Amino acid sequence: MSEKQTPLRIDGYEEEIEAERYELREGPAYRFGVARRDLFRALGAGLLVVAVAPASDTRPAEAAAAPQQESGGGGGQRRGGAGRGAGGAPQEIAAWLHIGEDGTVTAYSGKVEVGQNARTSLAQAVAEELNVPLASVRMVLGDTDLTPYDAGTFGSRTTPAMAPQMRRAAVAARETLLDLAAEQMKVARGDLVAAEGKVVHAASQQARGYGELTRGQKLTKQIEGEVALTPPDRWTVAGKSAPKVNARDIVTGKHQYTSDIRRPGMLHGKVLRPAAYGATLVSLDASAAEKMPGVVVVRDGDFVGVAAPGSSHDANLALFALKAEWKAPTDAPAAKDLFPLLKQPTEGGRGQNDARGSVADGLASAAHKFERTYTVAYIAHAPLEPRAAVAEWGADGRLTVWTGTQRPFGVRGELAQAFSLPEEKVRVIVPDTGSGYGGKHTGEAAIEAARLAKAAGKPVKLVWTREEEFTWAYFRPAGVIEVTSGVAADGTITAWEFHNYNSGGSGLRPVYDIANQRCAFHPARSPLRQGSYRALASTANHFAREMQVDEMARAVKMDPLALRLKNLKDERMRAVLQAAADGFGWGKAKPAEGRGFGIAGGFEKGGYVANCVEVSVEPGSGNVRLRRVVTAFECGAIVNPEHLENQVEGAVIQAIGGALFEAIDFADGRIGNPYFSMYRLPRFSDVPPDMKTVLVDRKDLPSAGAGEAPMVALAPAIGAAIFDACGVRLRALPLAPKGVPKDAKA
């Protein structure tokens, strides 16, 4: 049965994604749309604590600071918001925490788990303040029916913004339990101690479990003001390594990712993709597919999909039975034409432009001047679990979608718009997901699965193929970066002019203290769909900046570390550079023949990083191999040392790909390398045999996120080391997909 209806409105489906998706700003104020009794109905009796935070704490800092950059989101009542606080500042409910009559502790956050171990670190925060064993805390994440509104899991905000809210809720719960215990035991509150899920009165040897204290009650507490949290130097649960809380489910295969979910009567979906970007459907013959038993074919405008019983193989058979004719545009740009395209001026873009001093004066006083151009290719997130969704329409017209996204509430909004539904008729549930790296901010698969499920009248699972993920998701932006700089004979950087075209504004400003500087970001019309990526533009901007600094150090015959320290006041930045250098033995030995050393550093989203690396460049082939990496990282007080080290190592290994060989090839409206057999990812042989991570723990500083910052300094450190090894200055990312070019100027 083919279905023809009025064209589906799929907003956000075709739309170009912003260069800096994490600058999304949501509506100005919110109302708390859930009656407390509804929550108790869902959660059961007991104690409920609701943590209200200034809205700026639950949104990315960039967004709060840049209201003119409002995009996406839109108005409408957002469940979970709390309206404006007394001071007029927008406030939002960030988290809630429930203690059931049986003592079960459940904490709710709109954040999601994509491998960064937020489920573990947030549970640590709750366990700490509530004085319960870590294993007894259940975290409910990323479920639009059960958790408070959250803009999304991006921008490294979970640890700095969400964890303190979890702590506030837990502190308030603990204090309330102490009040209840004092009342019920008829003892002085000051003599009570909360520990291991119980309130204990030592003198009378009385103890009551948390659940017991709340029995038969429906207590709520809303906290808005300051709450004294345990300072990092007194942490006993956080600050220590705790293994991933659901690790056993992962190693046994019991954990259900979206793509593992099965629903009764479920069909398997496939979407017919256009033959090229921008192609329009000329004709479709679905007759063969329609004859297949149980197969549903949906055509709705240019959206064509099938749903089949059995398996995804059967859905493939139905997809292959479709005969489609497409008309593709003939003027699609190719990768080889990309960089001039990105430099074409655009209108109405939202650029950034900062200046201080006079670059002209600074250049005039320089002993050496440099005018350099760097380029950065599009790269793919390639999360190992491709986009997937399971969609199910209830008899009441309510839509439930399980999907792996970093923005459950954003995807709920996309679904509501696509199907003209009020948001409360849509529920998005995000199972712990097979990674994202900024690549899963959108709900394409969710919308497609929901469209198929609507036509089929049955639940539909849609799992994108690797080729679809490479082609129809979005990329880390490509870019051109032009840097003009000057350095005095003593190593003082006298002038700095920096222009980033298209790749973005994060990490745009130099970390160095330069009297004369101008930095600008110029948006461009990107030929490919682009969006957020782990550390995003910061990687590109750090690459250009640190490569330029290395070149200046060589010109004045200074050690690159010494030149950096000479131009750097930021103590935290200095400390990680020094820590990496110490860990590496920088300046103590010379590299062997064919080897080179490189150093680079930077900061991003509150985290400070420095890398020292050793590479080898093979004579003949020019193949570059990373032999040794030391990474020093500091992000304030460390929450979970093992998981932090895992994040830092992971960021460094992922960064190897973008630094040395990852690049998206495209022409004629198609991706040229949409398979793992054609797009090279870092593999075990790329992992340097000698990897060292130095974590700098600053218990005196608030914890920042760590998912992004550790990846930004690797590429320029490798670039500097390649120069050190063979005298070739490479200025394009990836640096050496086919080795250091033989014809490159030494």
Place this chain on the structure above:
Amino acid sequence: MGRQWGCDNQARGFTAGRVRAAEGGNVNEQSQKMEITVNGEKHQVTADPEQSLLTVLRDHLGLTGAKYGCGEAQCGACTVLLDGKAARSCVTPLSSVKARAVTTVEGLEKDGKLHPVQEAFLAEDAMQCGYCITGMIMTGVSLMNRNPKPTESEIRRTFEGNVCRCGSHPRILAALRRAAASGEAGEAAKEGAE
């Protein structure tokens, strides 16, 4: 007619030959009743013999521990054991399985006891998102079935075909070293063979 996207290289290869028959609407005629043995249990499956073992395990038998990652044997997320040896189930046609014993990650646990390789992954907390991990574990079990004391270079070589996009490689290597050092993986292989 343009090339149809939305289907893997590999799946395209599988299906190309099946489509002609399917176009006539007789897709069911391609399905055959077959018996396969998975985790020591016999299953009757009615399915296209050319379909991948991965889709049979996941969609017909509900064993979702083996994951789809690429569909072209490039990432190792779908790794299962065939007669104790690692195989990429995404490119293994059902028809080729025949009487060979299939082991998935769900079949490693014995009497509530995890396989030593699983224990080693837990001990090293060797995972981030975890999506590649069942494939890593199955590859590790296969390696230690064959060679309970692999060297570092044997380990690295064996795992070159397994992708971890999160970059948990150092921990995965540590887990494999731990499993190799304990010697228990070899014991488990012997028990499994008995």
